[in-house]
Amino acid sequence: MNIRFYNARILTMEDYLSIIEGEVWIKGNTIVHVGKIDFEKTKNIGMTDWHREIDVKGNLLMPGFKNAHTHSGMTFLRSYADDLPLAEWLTKQIFPAEAKLSKNDIYEFTILAITEYLTSGITANFDMYLEPNAITQAAVDVGFRTVQCGSLNDFSQSIEQMEEYYLKLNECHELSSYILGFHAEYTTSRKRLEQVASLAEKYRAPVFTHNSETKEEVEGCMERYQKTPTKLFEELGIYEYGGGGFHCVYLNDEDIEIFKKRKLSVVTNSGSNTKLASGIAPIQKLINHHINVAIGTDGPASNNCLDMFREMFLTTGLAKIKEKDASVVDANQVLYMATVGGAKAMGLKDCDVLKAGKKADIIMIDLKQPNMQPLNNITKNIVYSGSKINVKMTMVNGKILYEDFKFNIGRNLDEIYEKVELLKSRII
Amino acid sequence: MNIRFYNARILTMEDYLSIIEGEVWIKGNTIVHVGKIDFEKTKNIGMTDWHREIDVKGNLLMPGFKNAHTHSGMTFLRSYADDLPLAEWLTKQIFPAEAKLSKNDIYEFTILAITEYLTSGITANFDMYLEPNAITQAAVDVGFRTVQCGSLNDFSQSIEQMEEYYLKLNECHELSSYILGFHAEYTTSRKRLEQVASLAEKYRAPVFTHNSETKEEVEGCMERYQKTPTKLFEELGIYEYGGGGFHCVYLNDEDIEIFKKRKLSVVTNSGSNTKLASGIAPIQKLINHHINVAIGTDGPASNNCLDMFREMFLTTGLAKIKEKDASVVDANQVLYMATVGGAKAMGLKDCDVLKAGKKADIIMIDLKQPNMQPLNNITKNIVYSGSKINVKMTMVNGKILYEDFKFNIGRNLDEIYEKVELLKSRII
Known part of the structure; x- marks a missing residue:
């Protein structure tokens, strides 16, 4: 899957804690571009065929x-x-x-x-x-x-x-x-x-x-x-x-x-x-x-x-x-x-920051929840005020597994819960 | 508004921490029934005209x-x-x-x-x-x-x-x-x-x-x-x-x-x-x-x-x-x-527990989130594992103000955020 995120705030974690605005492009399981839109570069890496283009709406992309x-x-x-x-x-x-x-x-x-x-x-x-x-x-x-x-x-x-x-x-x-x-x-x-x-x-x-x-x-x-x-x-x-x-x-x-x-x-x-x-x-x-x-x-x-x-x-x-x-x-x-x-x-050298060449392990933090407002300091908001309610998307290895509180993991949650209750009842 | 919650687990907090199964009925801003369904009682309090009937699906109602x-x-x-x-x-x-x-x-x-x-x-x-x-x-x-x-x-x-x-x-x-x-x-x-x-x-x-x-x-x-x-x-x-x-x-x-x-x-x-x-x-x-x-x-x-x-x-x-x-x-x-x-x-004598005659200040806890499973102990799950993601509904004085992550407060959230940013910029 080739996925384009646009209108994003991006906390790359590469240069510690500065937040840039721009786009993140994913090809398969890999990040191929992070930053301002760059049409020349788009052409060069053959990334005009997007399977999905996601408007991040000013929310924050950061490493998982x-x-x-x-x-x-x-x-x-x-x-x-x-x-x-x-x-x-x-x-x-x-x-x-x-x-x-x-x-x-x-x-x-x-x-x-x-x-x-x-x-x-x-x-x-x-x-x-x-x-x-x-x-x-x-x-x-x-x-x-x-x-x-x-x-x-x-x-x-x-x-x-x-x-x-x-x-x-x-x-x-x-x-x-x-x-x-x-x-x-x-x-x-x-x-x-x-x-x-x-x-x-x-x-x-x-x-x-x-x-x-x-x-x-x-x-x-x-x-x-x-x-x-x-x-x-x-x-x-x-x-x-x-x-x-x-x-x-x-x-x-x-x-x-x-x-x-x-x-x-x-x-x-x-x-x-x-x-x-x-x-x-x-x-x-x-x-x-x-x-x-x-x-x-x-x-x-x-x-x-x-x-x-x-x-x-x-x-x-x-x-x-x-x-x-x-x-x-x-x-x-x-x-x-x-x-x-x-x-x-953990020895995950390719999963640490958002940068071209790194694995696409990315999350989107919902800044439009009340607990992130106002945007005085986004990184401090995340640590001092953040909650699971702020996780708008979780992508692992280029695949979106969780988005807007819904799962895309090939399994139904109610079935998982039932199975766990059943198996558990044998043990405790 | 007359609202009926059915298929509910209910933590009334009245007798401390036992959880019952049944229904909660709201008339205006007041709770009129908590517990098993009771058709005789329904007739007596004239509560067959529901403005909303909400299937709680085994989730938990408790005092806000x-x-x-x-x-x-x-x-x-x-x-x-x-x-x-x-x-x-x-x-x-x-x-x-x-x-x-x-x-x-x-x-x-x-x-x-x-x-x-x-x-x-x-x-x-x-x-x-x-x-x-x-x-x-x-x-x-x-x-x-x-x-x-x-x-x-x-x-x-x-x-x-x-x-x-x-x-x-x-x-x-x-x-x-x-x-x-x-x-x-x-x-x-x-x-x-x-x-x-x-x-x-x-x-x-x-x-x-x-x-x-x-x-x-x-x-x-x-x-x-x-x-x-x-x-x-x-x-x-x-x-x-x-x-x-x-x-x-x-x-x-x-x-x-x-x-x-x-x-x-x-x-x-x-x-x-x-x-x-x-x-x-x-x-x-x-x-x-x-x-x-x-x-x-x-x-x-x-x-x-x-x-x-x-x-x-x-x-x-x-x-x-x-x-x-x-x-x-x-x-x-x-x-x-x-x-x-x-x-x-806080002197809120009528808002402490779920019981007929008390004010309808009620929340619904989503037990179908992974952090609440399995249901070994629901009240301990809430305190030791709960998060904002578990709040499925917040009702104040009989009115649902928040439900499935959406607000019903007569105001648009983006407008509130913009206003706060604007007013704040004058002060700090």
Whole structure:
């Protein structure tokens, strides 16, 4: 499909936060032009045959949000076991339910999550869950971009399986990629951690994991190894080729130095850290150390929504509370984390900004909603005032999957909901 | 208009949080039936002539949210002066801009705020701003319910003016009411505070004010009076007939005892307290003391959105962070604050629950959005996962003002936006 967007405001994110006016042209899955209309160029790239020409009416086109940490398949547990601390929530409610999951369950639960991502302008996720093949299938079937993260631990996924996923899911489809990873230090034996390090070495590949999410997690690791999780991973060689951590609420100064040295990313999960009372991540400190920060919703069982607008506000808001300073982690920094920072963490080099040659992962923000008015400062409006109601369109890989609150994913929503209710009733 | 809602799930909020299935019937501005269909009753109340019969399709009807503290007219300042601490923000950015406001400016800026309230399922606000006549006019013109709060201080509104507003705006229209109030201790001299106390005495009327929003505010009051704002107001007789405080982040134990004794309400403003780095209110402690808590967005200049879903999540989330306990201030308590608690604070005795005889201030929550699925727990879904996208309808006083993302307020939205941009450009 060749699609022309005209009368657009465009936040390319290329030169940070300036907004230009003009057009965005899409050929297949790729952006071929961004900016003022240019008839000479139109001729040169043979783009006069449009399948669709969309009047953006002064609304905003920008790169889609990257949900840099989630467990999509957990939609079935939304609002099932709330108001519990992390350890009790995991061991008493979550793990027993997950033990009953089939591939088909995870396929359908993931589809439900993807529909929610689309309503929130999320064009790619960094997904960590069971049955990676089913997850990729779900994403590919609806046209969504998914980067999966290894979820190895002592109870599921062997190192051989992870290697197999790594090789297969990085090659099988342009919407699919895979990054090495493991669940967390507290669920993974030293032997297995060493295997992860060897695999990272073998492929010179980055590794991601839950890292320092709670105080108890860090204390447990200190007891077991007399060092923090970050220091342990570093010494084992796990972070030799980059990667990063999810949550990272309790990093100490030495940890932060390791993150800096290894160019690791921190994926912050404010909604989940808030709801599970885990704490507030030191985002301003990370920025001061020039560490790449990305934003993730975490799974729907702990958040419970998959909404980047809420995460963005929480990321700036909680930092302000933590530092007792309204000027820290301003909205524009947060918008960068939610787009470019996420793409960087997830290895999506072609999906970060709006520019000719990049993949067409684009959203349209409705500036004609009351919460965006007046247009004093559009980027601050998005972070401080934005909501799912502002997502007018979500395009992934050149295809419009969501537009004016309607889905174009080859599936009927009511049928998805019915299937999820049915499958869920067997499990919980 | 006589309107029949059928095939509904109904959260009446009457017996706290049980959800029933059935119908809601509206005659004029009043609810005449809630529950199972009842043909005998239909005949008795002469309700067979429906102007509209609405198939709710299993979605949820519930009482509209009450935005229990806001400054609607400040929409013109949204995203204008962000990332500043409260004192600097107020004195350098806000007060100078406000000095230039006309009645017509405030009328139009208020209309913009009301449109946003409707998108968030808010059916009434507790508004504190300049030019109360213009605010009432705006609300009445679009059909919105507004309770105004006196905003007396040393720079605007005399005690005579406030009395005049009190008498007029409580009588002029069924959508309008007025509660005595003043801006804050730090902007109001002792003499004026004493005048407020006399007026409260004269009408045996409750009084509201900004109370203990920041640490600096309380410290300043301690220096001036050697007591906290709450203790000062209590001693002056301001709280003799009830009322309450906005924000209330820094209440000490003695303050809380006064709130309990005088049956005062706390209106919490989590979004604003977060964004201005003011701190986290002691909500769990207030609940322990059986103090009525309501929720407000505060004004769009400090929040910057007018979104009860964000406020509800923040109210529970910040409490969990503050108490380091995921079980405190659970979602259902928050839902109560956002509806019944607000109505109680605002004196809206007939707008709190869905029940025959109550005013028809009703919203429809779209449960067919991905973020509400599966239906493990509907009320927790609303608080932990809800968004403006879930507001399918907002009815105020029996009239549907917003439905399926469209407005029915006798005004065109683009015209409102243009007018606001134009008026604003004169001021900032």
